[in-house]
Amino acid sequence: MNSKTPNPPRRKLHIVTHGCQMNVYDSARMADVLAPLGYAPVDSPAGADMVIMNTCHIRERAADKMFSALGRLRVLKEDTGGKMLIAVTGCVAQAEGEVILKRAPYVDLVVGPQAYHRLPELIAAAHRTNNSVIDTEFPVEQKFDFLPDAAAPQGVIANLTIQEGCDKFCSFCVVPYTRGAESSRPAASILAEARRMVAQGTREIALLGQNVNAYHGAGPDGGVWSLAMLLQELAEIPNLLRLRYTTSHPSDMTDELIMAHRDNPALMPYLHLPVQSGSDKILAAMNRKHTADDFRRIVEKLRNARPDIAFTSDFIIGHPGETEADFQATMALVRETGFALAYSFNYSPRPGTPAAGLPQIPAGEKDARLYALQAELRRQQDAFNASTVGLTTPVLFTGAGRYPGQIAGRSLYAQPVVVEAPAPLTGEIRQVTITHANPNSLLGTINGHSTQETIAA
Numbered sequence: 200m201n202s203k204t205p206n207p208p209r210r211k212l213h214i215v216t217h218g219c220q221m222n223v224y225d226s227a228r229m230a231d232v233l234a235p236l237g238y239a240p241v242d243s244p245a246g247a248d249m250v251i252m253n254t255c256h257i258r259e260r261a262a263d264k265m266f267s268a269l270g271r272l273r274v275l276k277e278d279t280g281g282k283m284l285i286a287v288t289g290c291v292a293q294a295e296g297e298v299i300l301k302r303a304p305y306v307d308l309v310v311g312p313q314a315y316h317r318l319p320e321l322i323a324a325a326h327r328t329n330n331s332v333i334d335t336e337f338p339v340e341q342k343f344d345f346l347p348d349a350a351a352p353q354g355v356i357a358n359l360t361i362q363e364g365c366d367k368f369c370s371f372c373v374v375p376y377t378r379g380a381e382s383s384r385p386a387a388s389i390l391a392e393a394r395r396m397v398a399q400g401t402r403e404i405a406l407l408g409q410n411v412n413a414y415h416g417a418g419p420d421g422g423v424w425s426l427a428m429l430l431q432e433l434a435e436i437p438n439l440l441r442l443r444y445t446t447s448h449p450s451d452m453t454d455e456l457i458m459a460h461r462d463n464p465a466l467m468p469y470l471h472l473p474v475q476s477g478s479d480k481i482l483a484a485m486n487r488k489h490t491a492d493d494f495r496r497i498v499e500k501l502r503n504a505r506p507d508i509a510f511t512s513d514f515i516i517g518h519p520g521e522t523e524a525d526f527q528a529t530m531a532l533v534r535e536t537g538f539a540l541a542y543s544f545n546y547s548p549r550p551g552t553p554a555a556g557l558p559q560i561p562a563g564e565k566d567a568r569l570y571a572l573q574a575e576l577r578r579q580q581d582a583f584n585a586s587t588v589g590l591t592t593p594v595l596f597t598g599a600g601r602y603p604g605q606i607a608g609r610s611l612y613a614q615p616v617v618v619e620a621p622a623p624l625t626g627e628i629r630q631v632t633i634t635h636a637n638p639n640s641l642l643g644t645i646n647g648h649s650t651q652e653t654i655a656a
């Protein structure tokens with residue numbers, strides 16, 4: 200900024216983020232878009248100049264909860280004499296659009312996930328017209344082209360969105376309606392952003408996308424790059440030590456990508472691969488485009504390619520039409536596969552999705568099945584964590600632990616690991632012998648200074 204350009208007035212920005220890592224990434228990018236206007240993040244909405252509620256439609260009764268939260272914000276807005284700007288963004292903004300402005304006319308901006316780069320002009324329009332502004336268009340490429348890269352250092356472990364939207368139309372999911380068609384960011388801009396992140400201290404990057412393994416971005420060579428090709432190029436960046444990607448669809452798990460798990464040493468042996476159900480009948484009803492055996496074959500191929508790989512997954516219990524036999528097929532698949540971690544939910548209808556209008560499974564039945572599934576998944580998670588005790592494994596350190604003298608890091612399997620050490624070792628990898636497994640973290644002792652990314656059991 201030259202000496203004649205006045206600094207923008209300082210303004211307080213509070214962002215509330217619900218939902219997935221992509222929303223977390225988007226919230227950070229919105230803060231970056233607004234920084235040149237003088238907006239700086241604050242922890243509380245009270246007295247803020249602008250509050251953004253970045254919403255998630257996956258949550259049960261997401262719209263109802265959002266309207267309750269907006270009611271509370273309305274009181275805070277009145278405390279500022281009506282000056283506070285309230286923006287609703289994310290998937291509920293996309294899905295509910297005009298309804299939000301009708302039910303909560305004190306909301307100033309409703310902005311869909313593809314229009315965040317236009318926030319400055321939308322804010323100006325709201326001020327100029329003294330009216331609410333809505334932008335829920337789907338100009339996907341523009342968002343990727345115009346959102347600024349991360350301004351602030353992202354930390355040792357960081358996310359990078361490479362793909363958005365989905366063409367799969369699973370019966371239970373709103374993503375194809377709220378995030379639009381599949382769209383991949385050009386490889387060159389991803390590589391440039393990754394290089395900048397590494398220069399600022401990032402050592403592990405998780406590539407994000409609603410259907411990340413469907414990635415097919417324009418390559419700098421004029422061709423179309425697959426996720427495996429992109430991962431290979433990212434692995435060449437000096438000091439970028441670890442790579443992950445999420446969320447994947449089994450149908451897009453190509454042999455090329457499976458072989459990347461064998462051949463790309465930066466790729467962590469840990470894959471989130473949602474299967475949702477073990478029943479072919481329910482998978483067909485869900486429009487998942489794969490069978491339970493397809494999933495088994497993919498898991499087997501990945502285990503052959505990378506024997507130390509571990510899996511996490513998602514399950515939806517009580518989809519319309521699910522019988523006890525269908526549920527038992529899910530339990531069988533869970534027992535056979537063995538998961539390091541999994542997320543499981545009762546099916547709940549999302550307005551506008553195909554399964555929402557079908558006869559629903561009684562809540563009590565769904566709850567009983569979910570309880571049984573979660574008990575088995577918890578047992579598997581505990582067993583997985585316990586199996587690491589006594590192993591020596593590389594840990595990427597991220598900074599201080601909770602208590603004095605402790606430092607914290609992540610294992611190959613993204614488990615938090617805590618050790619006692621005199622120096623923080625931030626951004627460095629050390630071999631750690633695991634001494635104890637807690638339900639959600641591991642304790643260990645540093646053992647040598649190797650940076651080799653393999654388990655030496």
Ligand code: SF4
Pocket residue numbers: 365366367368369372373374375409410448
């Ligand atoms: S593949 Fe994933 S994002 Fe796409 S519709 Fe299915 S659940 Fe939703």
